[in-house]
Amino acid sequence: MTITTERTSAGRRTTALARGFLTGGVIGMSPAALVVGTVVESVPLFVAGLVVPLVYGLLLHLAGAPRRARQAAVEPRTALALIGDREAVQGETSDVPVRFELTVAPDDAPPFRVTVTQDVHVADLPDYRPGGVVVVAYPPDRPWRVRIVKRPTPRWEERAAGARLDSAPGAAVVAEPPEGTAAGFVTLLGLVLGAAAVILLFRAELFGPDATALPPATPGPSASSASWTVAVSAESGSVALGAGRSFLDEGELRRAVASLTGGAGTREALSVVVQERLVSVVFAPTGTRGPRFDPRSLPYARIPALVEEARTTLGVPSARTWQLTADRLTGSLTLKVAVTGPGGPASLEADGQGKVVRRTPAR
Structure with missing residues (x-):
């Protein structure tokens, strides 16, 4: 069984669906406004296609500021973790994305398994071999966001050096709760409606007769x-x-x-x-x-x-x-x-x- 964190409020789900619908609408509207604005030679429409996504992104960032502040106020929990497996993903810089399968062993809770991806410098890859023990940190309310601590304190570094951990059972997996199919559907619906709204508003200019043009x-x-x-x-x-x-x-x-x-x-x-x-x-x-x-x-x-x-x-x-x-x-x-x-x-x-x-x- 996969361990997940249950959504606590129907209001949050409604907010997420509304945000997905608006995001889809902006994504659909923006390229449609740029293309239609070019075709009908409408400078305001073309500028709107550029400005609206920027304004929406700024508003979305500001709206999420209180949530990010609450999450940042939660002190992360430190624990030891056993590297079960690792897989390096090809990167374009000296920092290589590496996918780790970890068994996290908190001091006051049962161990759990989690899969995370983290950038590691190519020179440090030998320090993260399967079977090794590392120090990790994660928010207590979002245990799937585990991060390997690259420079732990001397006390934790000493504990990691002498620790012997066993892999957690396969059922003890922590994963981020899925949003469900409704979120994808409303985002797609918003995308289609956003593009359609622009085309319908300017259908006369797009498809109407042009006396100066050729037949x-x-x-x-x-x-x-x-x-x-x-x-x-x-x-x-x-x-x-x-x-x-x-x-x-x-x-x-x-x-x-x-x-x-x-x-x-x-x-x-x-x-x-x-x-x-x-x-x-x-x-x-x-x-x-x-x-x-x-x-x-x-x-x-x-x-x-x-x-x-x-x-x-x-x-x-x-x-x-x-x-x-x-x-x-x-x-x-x-x-x-x-x-x-x-x-x-x-x-x-x-x-x-x-x-x-x-x-x-x-x-």
Whole structure:
């Protein structure tokens, strides 16, 4: 049996659901506002797409300040722990993320097992061998947040040097309580509604007649099969995969974009948005200038690795949804991968070659 900490208040669950819905709404609204603002040439809408996420993030940080203060006021508990196993995760610096399986043995409570990931300098890795005893600290109300104390006091260092610990039974596992499927659902609902609200508010400018423009092209055909559905028009195109398939599968995304752009055609795009089973392309209007790019130039081979890195290294355990947005709104081609999960939203950005240039972990 896994040991978890039970939620004590229905009000907290309601607050978490409301926060997830608002977060999803902001994530959906922001790229939609940037794309629609570019298409309809609305500077206020484009600026809103940039400012609203920043303001929301600041408000979210301020709203969480009392909770963080309460948690910081709780004195951490110190204990000895036995290293059962370790696994180093490849890193880009001298500090390597290492996944430890520990048996924590508090002085006044039964021992328990926990899995944590902590950065360790490569020169210090020999000090953390399986079977070794280390000093750890953790909040009493959140025992799954165990951290290895790298420089313990002389008394604890002496205790660790002479201690002999046994592994706790497999049933005595401490884990963070799951948020449940409701949190993921409301976040996804907020994302969809946020994007839809922007499009509906500006549908007249997006899809209405333009007296100064050339006659609109006849919408392209839609193709549907058991494996995917393709819809193409003069302004945009989308491909939806069937059940059991993903755009992270090898070659799927490249084939889907080729079906929308005509393969060897020259249709340029304002943005490409990719989700697990849906890809959408907003095409650049003919005869206008703007931050456009050739969708065929995307680093397709790097996209699955970018999504996996966003899921596993940004502090969002069990990420439930992800979305990749490619555009040139900042001048050069940028890929942004946003993930959501129990830890909140997080994202990373990469350049046109798929090299990560910025990470925004969960708060």
